[in-house]
Amino acid sequence: MKPFQRGQLWLVNFDPSVGHEYQKIRPALVIQQNQYIPLSHLLTVIPLSSQTAKSAALDLLIPKDPENRLMKDSLLKTYQISSFDKSRFIKYIGHLNSMLMIQVDTQIQHFLFRSSSNTLSKDKKTPQEKKKEGGT
Numbered sequence: 001m002k003p004f005q006r007g008q009l010w011l012v013n014f015d016p017s018v019g020h021e022y023q024k025i026r027p028a029l030v031i032q033q034n035q036y037i038p039l040s041h042l043l044t045v046i047p048l049s050s051q052t053a054k055s056a057a058l059d060l061l062i063p064k065d066p067e068n069r070l071m072k073d074s075l076l077k078t079y080q081i082s083s084f085d086k087s088r089f090i091k092y093i094g095h096l097n098s099m100l101m102i103q104v105d106t107q108i109q110h111f112l113f114r115s116s117s118n119t120l121s122k123d124k125k126t127p128q129e130k131k132k133e134g135g136t
Contacts, residue, residue, distance in 0.1 A: 001089075001092075002092040004030055004037050004043055004086070004089070004093075005030065005034055005037070006030055006031060006033060006034050006037075006095050006101075006116060007029070007030065007084065007087055007095045007101050008029070008030045008093075008094075008095045009017040009027050009028070009029055009030075009048070009068055009069070009070065009092075009093040009094050009096065010027070010028055010030065010045075010089045010090070010091065010092055010093060011026070011027060011028075011089075011090040011091045011093060012025065012026065012027070012045060012047070012084060012088050012089055012090065013025050013088045013090060014026060014028075014084075015049065021049040021081075022049075022077070025090060026047055026048060026049070027047070027048040027070060027093055028045035028046060028047045028048065028068060028084075029045055029046045029048065029076060029096065029104065030043055030044070030045055031044055031045060031046055031081070031104065031108065032045075040081040041085055041086055041087075042084060042085060042086070043083065043084060043086055043089065044081065044082070044083045045079060045081070045082060045083070045084065046076050046077060046080060046081055046082075046104070047076075047077050047080050047082070048062060048070070048074040048075065048076055048077065049074060049075045049077055050071075050072040050073075050074050050075075050110075051075065052072075052073055052075055054072065054075070055075055056077075056079070057108060058078040058107050058110060058111050059075040059076065059077060059078065060075065060076040060078065060100075060103055060104060060107050061073065061074075061075060061076075062074045062075070062096065062100065063075055065097075067095060067096070067097055068092055068093070068094040068095060068096055068097075069093050069094035070094070072123040076104065076107070077113060078104075078107040078108060078110075078111050081108070081111070082087055082094075118130055122126065
């Protein structure tokens with residue numbers, strides 16, 4: 001099996017799951033820092049969904065390309081950060097480029113570290129939302 005690294009996409013078995021947790025075997029992005037990967041049997045990931053029409057705040061569009069080898073454009077579901085045992089990782093898919101990883105880090109920062117008085121609203125859009133609207 002390929003060694004795990006931050007920025008890789010893997011097929012991960014999300015079952016069994018409960019309630020609104022993601023289910024089934026699906027792609028997930030490894031977000032854990034490389035120095036911590038060998039220290040645990042768990043890996044921290046963000047799941048992807050091919051349901052791009054169902055975009056929510058903090059979702060990040062990941063266009064399929066030869067590096068990530070996704071079958072479809074997908075949404076990275078930032079609010080679903082999870083840790084799983086390495087035995088749930090089925091197959092290496094590909095990896096995200098450095099520009100997308102910078103965007104991932106920004107979304108994680110917004111999700112985990114923004115204060116409640118500074119949360120996203122219709123007036124405070126993510127860089128991805130501004131780009132969709134044609135802004136900078």
